[in-house]
Amino acid sequence: MKLAPRAREGAPLAELTNIALVGNPNSGKSTLFNALTGLRQKVANYPGVTIEKKIGFFFDLHGRKCQLIDLPGTYSLLPSAPDEEITCEVLFGTRPDTPVPDAVICVVDATHLERSLYLVAQVLDLGLPAIVMLNMMDLLEAGGDSLDIAVLSAKLGCPVIPCQASRRKGLVELRAALSHELAPGRPVCRRCPAAVEEALARIAGDFPEERVERRALCALILGAPDPRRLAEVLAVTHLLPALREEQERLEGKMPDWRQQTIAMRQSEIRTLTGEVLQKSPVIAKSATDWLDHWVTHPFVGWLVFLGIMGTMFLAVFEVGAGPKDAINALFSVLSARLEKILPAGDLRDLLTEGVIGGAGNVIVFLPQILVLFFFLGLLEDSGYMARAAFLMDKVMSRVGLQGKAFIPLLASHACAIPGILSARTLSDPGDRMVTILVAPFASCSARLPVYVLMIAAFFGGRPGAGVAEAGIVMSLYLLGLATAFGFAWLFKNSLFRGRPAPLVLELPPYRRPSLRTIGTQMLSRAGAFLRRAGTTIVAISVILWWLTAYPKVPGVDQSAQLAGSFAGRIGHFIEPVIRPLGFNWKIGIGLISAQAARENFVSTIGVLYAGKSKGEAEPIPLSRALLTDRWPDGQPVFTPLVCLTIMLFFVFSLQCVSTVVAVRRETGSWRWAFFQFGYMTFFAYAVCLAVYQAGRACGL
Amino acid sequence: MEVAPLAFPLSEASVGAQLWIHSVAGNPCERYRLHEMGFCQRAELVKLSHGAMTVCLVCGARVGLSAAVARRIFVTAASGEAPESDGRTEVDPGHSPSSGEGTLFCRILDRFRRRRGGWAK
Structure with missing residues (x-):
């Protein structure tokens, strides 16, 4: 392990390349990273958005290229969660895939x-050269406080630059500072109780020579209540017996030595802050306090939460419906034109039934997905997410999880993968595993097209059903969350016993959501959705069209051709398994293709039912085409009960290969990934079987 | 080790009160992180609100605590200089205030105050 020797020898930083961005959670690291590199790393107004390192490049004032590493936020270099471990590993230079940082930008x-x-x-x-970026100076000044930056810089022994990363203020000064010589900063507070000093002196010599400031590392690892984790990060597990011996000796001499050490450090910091910060004498109750009172109120808080969710789903239907119909009409016109232009044959069928009937039927849901992301963006950027975590803490603690686990669950409503990754912010390994195992129950945006299609079939295109449709979707989302809580309780009381970790979260102030930030994220999501629709979904639609079109059986009608095709044979093979759920073979094919990605269900059904619209003069919406399908006895296939059962199957089952791979990566084992896939699929099947059979028994 | 006579859980402090942190109960890892976040002995704290979460101002930052954590942080009323360390910084978890006598006391006191307000009219 190397210690950025060039930097420590006082070489100009312009010659250095690797710069790490560190800071407390929600201090604006990613905003500064985006401003410097021009990238679009996700930013939001709650702690724990960045959960893995991101690398970008920028140029200093001399045009020299610097590599910038954005790191997860942490309050301390003693990691308490996997995301904080990443930060510590990079700073200590023990992460094999990341270069040792030559300098550190501390975002404050x-x-x-x-x-x-x-x-x-x-x-x-640690002895690393550092620059302190004082972000959000505008908010400090707006609060009537003032800061003596020159004194602070002199006390810390490193450049201190005021900035406002969101408005790109202070970037030129940062680039200029990076072009000058930069020596390691001055240790601010190294005083420890005498007994701790003695212990440090005894063990510091055993640490490897090339470490970043051995004494600082020793102090960190000695103070750790569980030094094993940090010893593994630093690859000094052989020193554990000596460390534990010193800790026991200190316990005997001074039972509260840890707290005293931290208190001495914080006392010095408090003194330093008092010297440089002129606080406004008035501590008035702010708008944030007033809002916090209501949004976390035991009763009103829940009304606010449910109101926000209800508005979100109503907007998905009311606002998203118009653009959705417009796109649908566009594809219908396109399909009709192609049918007129191209001669009858495989190419025409491939384009109209395969590509437009498949991918086109998924793309029409883009406006509604964007409305969902707009609302999620509002929640993330306003600062409400952290409050929602506290509101849910009581419910979460009943099932054995900490309230912080609600943030990954809420993030999973956009996509399960970032939700699973953000479980890294949870300090307790058991809580983290349980959160990963239940996160896919939160209905992701890929389920939305299925819900919308089935609800449209459920209501049979009746006008004015917007509120009822929004109510059903909201119920499905809440059902997913309730199921997640239920299984979390089960796992916490069986596989991962233990009491929930306490919830302590720094509360960001409420801010007016940045439409630019939300717009950027919506564009990014729309791009990802269209890329997927244009690649994976088109490919699967084309393959599926081929499976439905071949082998050709001359002289039979379209229905017999479909039944005799490869897809028909596969469908009929699996039909006995899904028939008890009320599903026919076409739905079965849809479920198989949905294993790759849930949206594929809609595209598959679109391809399979494309022929149904041919009897009409104009192409008809897919939801109406579904209603024309009949069982051999003449009964409709898509009854309200079957539509409900399909929606329930999608609420409970895990149909996303990417999620399975993400779970394998996060848990480090295929065993958990397969377990999750197995239990969710089995549960979905069992619930659907019970609902359908009960519905039939009731004459539905 | 025991709690000083005047120390009471943060959950029972009134909103707006300026307090000194006396001690923190819980397992060592949780206590250590709380200490690092500024909840260490003699640190000043202002309780801002109390609902689904307890919000307090510590080290100049607004921190939200769940009800369980607020019950584990023991504070004393801030008056004059910060209290000197008395060497009794850790709280025996066995003495954690789970019996609710403090809460009962506050509720009785609260009702008493409301009634008194009613009589005045």
Whole structure:
């Protein structure tokens, strides 16, 4: 392991390349990263958005290229969760896939100076060259406070630059600072109780020579209540017996030595903050306090939460319906034109039934998905997410999870994969595993097209059903969450016993959501959705069209051709398994293709039912085409009960290969990934079987 | 080890109160992280709100705590200088205030205050 020797020898930083961005959660690291590199790393107004390192490049004032590493936020260099471990590994230079940083940019929320300086002090102790970026200076000044930056810079022994990353202020000064010589900063507070000093002196010599400031590392690992984790990060597990011996000796001499050590450090930081920060004498109750009172109120808070969710789903239908119909009409016109232009044959069928009937039927849902992302963006950017976590804490603690686990669950409503990744912010390994195992129950945006299609078939195109449709979708989302809670309780009381970790979360102030940030994220999501529709879904639609079109059986009608095709044979093969759920072979084919991605169900059904619209003069919407399908006895296939059963199957089952791979990566084992796939599929089947058979028994 | 006579859980402090942190109960890892976040002995704290979460101002930052955590942080009323360390910084979990006598006391006191307000009219 190397210690950025060039930097420590005082070489100009312009010659250095690797710069790490560190700071407390929600201090604006990713905003600064985006401003410097021009990338679009996700930003939001709640702690724990960045859960893995991101790398970008920028140029200093001399045009020299620098590599910038954005790291997950942490309050301390003693990691308590997997995302914080990444930050510590990069700073200590023990991460094999990341270069040792030559310098560190410490991003500090100027409004939380005292809190942030604790981490800055730890970074300076490591002996790494550092620049402190005081972000959100506008908010500090708006609050009537003032900061003596020159004194702070002198005390820390490193450049301190005021900035406002969201408005790109302070970037030129940062680039200029990076072009000058930069020596390691001055350790701010290294005082420890005498007994701790003695212990450090005894063990520091055993640490490898090339470490970043051995004493700082020793102090960190000695103070750790469980030094094993950090010892593994630092690859010094052989020193564990000596460390534990020193810890026991200290316990005997001074039972609260850890707290005293931290208290001494914080006392020095408090003194330093007092010297540089002029606080406004008035501590008035802010709008944030007033809002917090209501949004976390035990009763009103829930009304607000349900109101927000209800508005979101109503908007999905009311706002998204118009553009959806417009896109649908566009594809219908396109399909009709192609039928007129191209001669009858395989090419025409491939384009109209395969490509437009498949991928086109998925793309029409894009506006509704974007409305969903717009609302999720509002929640993330306003600061409400952290409050929602507290609101849910009581419910979560009943099932054995901490309230913080609600953030991954809420993030899973966009897509399960970022939700599963954000479980890294949970400190307890058991909580993290349980959250990963239940996160896919949260209805992701890929399920939305299935819900919308089935609800349209359920209501048979009746006008004015918007509120009822929104109510059903909201119920499905809440059902997914309730099931997640139920299984979390089961797992916490069987596989992962233990009490929930306490919820402590720094609360970001409420901010007016940035439409630019939300728009950027919506564009990014729309791009990803269209890419998937244009590649995977088109490919699967084309393959499926081929499976439905071949082998050709001359002289039979379209229905017999479909039944005799490869797809028909596969469908009929699996039909006995799904028939008890009320599903015919076509739905079965849809379920198989949905294993790759849930949206494929809609595209598959679109291809399979494309022929149904041919009897009409004009192409008809897919939801109406579904209603024309009949069982051999003349009964309709898509009854309201079957539509409900299909929706329930999609609420409960895990049909996403990418999610399975993500779970394998996060848990480090295929065993858990297959377990999750197995239990969710089995549960979905069992529930659907019970609902359908009960419905039939009731004459539905 | 025991709680100082005047120390009470943060959950029972009134909103707007300025407090000194006396001690933190819980397992060592949780306590360590809370200490690092500023909840260490003699640190000043202002309780801002109390609902589904307890919000307090510590180290200049607004921190939300679940009800369970707020019950584990023991505070004393801030008056004059910060209290000196008395060497009794850890709380025996066996003495954690789960019996609710403090809550009962606050509720009785609260009702008493409301009634008194009613009589005045």
